[in-house]
Amino acid sequence: MASEADQYKAQGNDFFAKKQYDDAIAAFTKAIEASSAPNHILYSNRSGSYASKKDFENALKDAEECIKISPTWVKGYTRKAAALHGQGDLVGARDAYEEALKLDPNNAQAKSGLKSVDEAIANEAAQDGTTPDMGLGGMFNDRNIWAKLAASPKTSAYLADPGFIEKLKRIQQNPAAATQEMMSDPRIMQVMAVLLGIDITMPNGGTNAEEAKDTPMPDASKPAPSSSSPSSSSSSKAKEPPVKDELKEEDEDTKKKAKAEEEKAKGNKEYKTRNFDAAIEHYEKAWDLWQDVTYLNNLAAAEFEKGDLEGCIKTCERAIEEGRSLRTDYKVIAKSFGRIGTAYHKLGDLDRSIEYYNRSLTEHRTPDVLMKLRAVEKEKMQKDVEAYIDPEKAEKAREEGNALFKAADWPGAVKAYTEMIKRAPGDARGYSNRAAAYVKLLSFPEAVKDCDMAIAKDPNFIRAYIRKANAYFTMREYTKCIETLNDASEKDTKHENYSEIETLRSKALSARFQAQEGETEEQTMERISKDPEVVAILQDPVMQSILGQARENPAALNDHMKNPEVRKKIQLLVAAGIIRTR
Structure with a gap:
């Protein structure tokens, strides 16, 4: 006869199959409450039900509880990954799928999920969070914008208004906002006219409160000068802006930029064919013609692929310095920092790599750079662990732990065995000995975890099985105790521990049914x-x-x-x- 928990579980599965997710959640909740011991499968099923109704917050909580109960069960990690993906945490989801694949490299669900997350990350990186600017980006990011506005009598007075200056800076960061700003502030239209080199006539006064207060138009309140007054005519001519010179200068800039784009296109073509020296030459010409930091970033990319990592770093540092002075978009500068991080990673300088990836994320947070940062941090952690390994010091720590254990200094023994584990992470004895100390401290869940680690390091280490079974027995987890002893019997092919295993099994069986x-x-x-x-x-x-x-x-x-x-x-x-x- 099925237990009450099993009956509720069956109901939940039936509701889930019918897509009645609220009913499924209710049934799985009852099953969890009716279970005599925490059941990871029930939490997994309820997590899947929550995820199906887009309640990813609760789905994540149940997935994490599932992993807590059974850290080696693959599906718990795929549940967690799915919930994180649903919340938009692509990097976290990727990490969870990778954990699943560590446990089962051939798990089809984890492979498929990882592929889906990687595609989402690639799409996000490609979009890079930008909004089409309708061709206004180049205009408002003109390096001569402030000089042009100051030189024109139609816009020079605007620059005395700090609020208007901030408004222009916002448009530089998001050119698409210019249309909206233009609707609320006619001064933006006048700025665009000056930058385009065209002449528009603004109405006197105006109804816009901000315009009336902050931007009096030149000579708006004065009568037009008489054509018969020589001095007025002369003065007016003297104050007229050199329109032809401005147009000529803009025409030359346009030609330079066009030539620079031609050089960039040539550089891109050479880059794709891996002719990096030629690509570098074209990118340098593009920069000389027109100072756009993108050209320097492309140049650094070519140097990186060529293998000139030091040159790549210097070019990126130059791009950051020039970008600051040119008020380049922070996203472009972030790419420079990120490429420096990648170059230092290739050079093996993990500390500097981490530093520059973090600086890139400070400028602009992207999944691509965040993933690279996580990877380097893991690599550094692994190298730090490997650098700490020392078998001789591990043996000394083991002897110290044994002495403290015999002296009944259980916390001191735990500390010594922990040092042994750090010095010799592949030695199962360190985990098993620490488990024994945890048992003395009545920390049974920690003891079980250490026994699992010892068994993972050495599946034939019978002592770890017996210690784990003893911990379960003390916790009154008699079924798990018996299962662990069954595993121990299978490994104890020489029957060296037969008597101890059978004695404990008999005690567990009796206690289970008493x-x-x-x-x-x-x-x-x-x-x-x-x-x-x-x-x-x-x-x-x-x-x-x-x-x-x-x-x-x-x-x-x-x-x-x-x-x-x-x-x-x-x-x-x-x-x-x-x-x-x-």
């Missing part, structure tokens, strides 16, 4: 009769046949006990009181 506090004998037998494992054994046709033979001929049971699997099942029935030995 009467609980305040429980009558009838209640105990009812609980035992509903135990899933007992029910499964009694419903097994093979076991039914063996038990039938035993009823007719008790001696036949001894022959069946030679089979390890049958022996385990019979021992469990004996402990449960189903089979009487006398």
